[in-house]
Amino acid sequence: MKYNIIKTIKEYAVITLGVFILSVGLQFFFFPNKIASGGITGFALIMTHMFNIPSSIVVTIGNVILFSMAFVMISGQFGIKSIYATILLSLFLGIFEKFAPNQAFTDDLILATIFGSVFAAVGTAMLYMFEASTGGTSIIGRIIQKYFHIGYGMSNFMVDATVTILAMFSFGIELALVGLLSVYFSGFLTDKLIDGFYSSKQVMVITSQKDLVINYILKDFDRGCTILKAVGGYSGAERDILLVILDRRQFIALRKFLKENDPRAFVTVTETSKVFGEGFNQLH
Structure with missing residues (x-):
């Protein structure tokens, strides 16, 4: 109330x-x-x-x-x-x-x-x-x-x-x-x-601290996180890629968290102007 x-x-x-x-x-x-x-x-x-x-x-x-x-x-x-x-x-x-x-x-x-x-x-x-x-x-x-x-x-x-x-x-x-x-x-x-x-950031993270990062995203941001299975083109090693949609403030916090806990993490960021679904705009 x-x-x-x-x-x-x-x-x-x-x-x-x-x-x-x-x-x-x-x-x-x-x-x-x-x-x-x-x-x-x-x-x-x-x-x-x-x-x-x-x-x-x-x-x-x-x-x-x-x-x-x-x-x-x-x-x-x-x-x-x-x-x-x-x-x-x-x-x-x-x-x-x-x-x-x-x-x-x-x-x-x-x-x-x-x-x-x-x-x-x-x-x-x-x-x-x-x-x-x-x-x-x-x-x-x-x-x-x-x-x-x-x-x-x-x-x-x-x-x-x-x-x-x-x-x-x-x-x-x-x-x-x-x-x-x-x-x-x-x-x-x-x-x-x-x-x-309405703009958000689509963030993809490859990290050696997967469980720690996932827990941070779920608990601190109250956001979902998708795990994508991938294979390194050079090493042939299997890796997990974390995919998450964040607002600007959340991305800044995540970047700081990664810097402190896994400075060698590989991160890509894409600007998105529209996001529909649970936690964002309704698809209608």
Whole structure:
């Protein structure tokens, strides 16, 4: 019970930080430079420009329309977390609008596109990692990702690109093209960051301390370990190869353990971006 409470607090803390990072990218890079970054926030920028409606209000009202889809087509947990993230995004944008209206960190379109996209990608990836979104068109992107197995970043790009087309009528072709670039860049970075979060290391070890190493992996890492039978090409001797999948922290610990207990061990390491099965992601 206590573990679940702590886990939930950590999840919502990361979601809160992710929303804050995303809102900084929107408010101080995209919005003041009229870069329609896609989604409900990009649509809010267009509505603000055309009808002088505060972006926080547009974001709040626009999100209500799509939340029923999140609960039905994705999951209740995703819907609840997304509602929290959406309210928080509107709150952050409202605070920024009140205390720093039309404040831009840079007026250079290229810099605004690059850094705004980085902030947006980092925030979006953090939300994705804990089953959340900021609502709006990102819900559609998540549905596309779930049912058509396309990267989440690229799914969002497909949806958000339509907003940049609308931006063409509000801000002109040049700013619409900049918006399209920012949407693509954000989507590309989001997928790369998500892959980085999920990346693991496939480690193969040949050691004279087999039982000691296996016990260390099983007890200290709570990971399974596969023993592969092999024969040396030169010596002809039979050897056991230990195969294990570890995260970065665990690999560092294993390397230190081998250095202390069998410095002559032979180790190969391969980066893996996707791992499915018990102890990792579910295969669906």
